[in-house]
Amino acid sequence: MVFTNGKKVLDACGLEAVYVSCEYLMRYLCGFGAEDGAVIVDKTGTTLYTDSRYIEAAEKLFKGTDVTPVMQPRSEIFKRLAAYESVGISFRETSHAGYLVLEKAGVHTVDIDEHLTKAMIVKNEWELANIKKACEIAEEGFLQLLPQIKEGMTETEVAALLEFNMRKCGAEGVSFPTIVGFGAHAAVPHHETGAAKLKFGDEILIDFGCKVNGYCSDITRTFLFGDDGKHEEFKKAYNAVLTAHNLVQEKLVSGMTGKQADAIARDYLQEQGYGELFTHSLGHGIGLNIHEAPSLSIRGESELVDGMVFSDEPGVYVAGEYGIRIEDTVTLKDGKVVSFMSKTDKNLIIL
Numbered sequence: 001m002v003f004t005n006g007k008k009v010l011d012a013c014g015l016e017a018v019y020v021s022c023e024y025l026m027r028y029l030c031g032f033g034a035e036d037g038a039v040i041v042d043k044t045g046t047t048l049y050t051d052s053r054y055i056e057a058a059e060k061l062f063k064g065t066d067v068t069p070v071m072q073p074r075s076e077i078f079k080r081l082a083a084y085e086s087v088g089i090s091f092r093e094t095s096h097a098g099y100l101v102l103e104k105a106g107v108h109t110v111d112i113d114e115h116l117t118k119a120m121i122v123k124n125e126w127e128l129a130n131i132k133k134a135c136e137i138a139e140e141g142f143l144q145l146l147p148q149i150k151e152g153m154t155e156t157e158v159a160a161l162l163e164f165n166m167r168k169c170g171a172e173g174v175s176f177p178t179i180v181g182f183g184a185h186a187a188v189p190h191h192e193t194g195a196a197k198l199k200f201g202d203e204i205l206i207d208f209g210c211k212v213n214g215y216c217s218d219i220t221r222t223f224l225f226g227d228d229g230k231h232e233e234f235k236k237a238y239n240a241v242l243t244a245h246n247l248v249q250e251k252l253v254s255g256m257t258g259k260q261a262d263a264i265a266r267d268y269l270q271e272q273g274y275g276e277l278f279t280h281s282l283g284h285g286i287g288l289n290i291h292e293a294p295s296l297s298i299r300g301e302s303e304l305v306d307g308m309v310f311s312d313e314p315g316v317y318v319a320g321e322y323g324i325r326i327e328d329t330v331t332l333k334d335g336k337v338v339s340f341m342s343k344t345d346k347n348l349i350i351l
Contacts, residue, residue: 005029005119006041006067009088012115016084017042019107022093024288027214028120030067032058038077042084049077078105088112121285121293122307127215128331131286131309134171134217135329135340138210141165142221142344149225149351151200155180155193158206166210175209175216175290186222186323189280189315201228203322209290209329216290218311219341220327223349237316238324238348240272244314245326245346248282252312254335258282258300265314266298274316283311286329306332312339 006029010018018041020026027033030046038049045066050058058069081087082105089102091111102109123131144165149158159178166174181191182198186205198204202225209217222238224231244265252261262282269278281297286309294302296310304310313327328341 005031005124006039006046009112009115009119010041010043012119013088013110013112015086015088015110015112017081017086018088018112019081020090020093021098022090024214025090025093025116028116028288030062031213032061032067032069033214034058038074040077040080078102078107082106084108086110088115090116117293120287121302122305123287123309123331124307127287128307128309130213130215131217131329131331132340134175134210134212134215135219136343137166137169137171137212138208138217138219139341139343140169141171141210142206142208142219144169146349146351149198149204151198151225153198154195155182155185155198156195158198158204159193159208162206162208166208171210171212172214173211175211175218179205179207181205181323182225184320184322187317187319187321189317189323189325198225200226201230202226203231203234205323205325207325207327214288216286216288217340218286218290218313218327218329219344220313220325221344221346221349222324222326223351225351227350234322234324235348237274237277237318237322240269240274241314241316241324241326242346242348244268245312245328248312248314249328249330249337249339252304252332252337254305254332256304258294258296258302258304259298261296261304262298262300265312269314269316277316277318278314279317280313280315283313285310304332306335308332312337 021038023033026039029039034050034054040047048069086108089109092113145162159180180193183202185191205222207220283296285292309331315325317323328339330339
């Protein structure tokens, strides 16, 4: 489990206590997220503050660990925090109103976002296992979807079927709203899934993912719904994107920066004449958030090391015509890229 993450962050920041109240940081520090909850970590252990909706599940989960679930009003939490000389909080995830409440209660706060980012950017084995499972479920949901796609279905109907499949396979929810784009809609990288109906010969781009124990997967597949003989340029571009995607997994190694990783795909697509059509970064970190550190982009200066999880997603987009993105969730292990995606064929599928 992740019960030691709280101590990991506390030791890194060197303060008396750490306090978080946003769901994903609660889940990171103790493995349990709850609405309107909070977590305090100090040298005595980790305390999860929750209410009657969650207390029974929390007590069951944390039996025999150093995490103590309790039900107490916020006023009692603030009294405890005020007794510490200094308390680490996430300035990024604390609203101005929330900060003023802490200040009024006499709590001396220190920003620990840098320490949180450094801790969360490298996943432990439990976190990697959850991401791996989320990837397996996403792929299985997609494989079940392919024979279900029929002419006349809307983008929204396809998205709903895929999300149902992932739920059926064990997902607790989606990583983000599923993106489905038919035809020219695929040329918009983050197209808003809508009422467009599928026609023979349409390209289909689907960007999707699901969660397991709060941890995300992220995958994109692009394919054709029948071949009307009008896709020669599309097929040429698809092969270029697939080659760029595979080159990243072959050439990226620990110790490279995010900028160097991005250049593997970007330089190849530039050589093939698609450089200006690759309009976003190569990838982003994936964990409890669908977008987190590290950044694999032209501005990515962070060193990539073993245990990081991120996307490999080069793309080519021709406005009004077509868009192509091929994306895996990957990690670095023993200095090399290991993809969590092994069930789906990335060669061009024609239904």
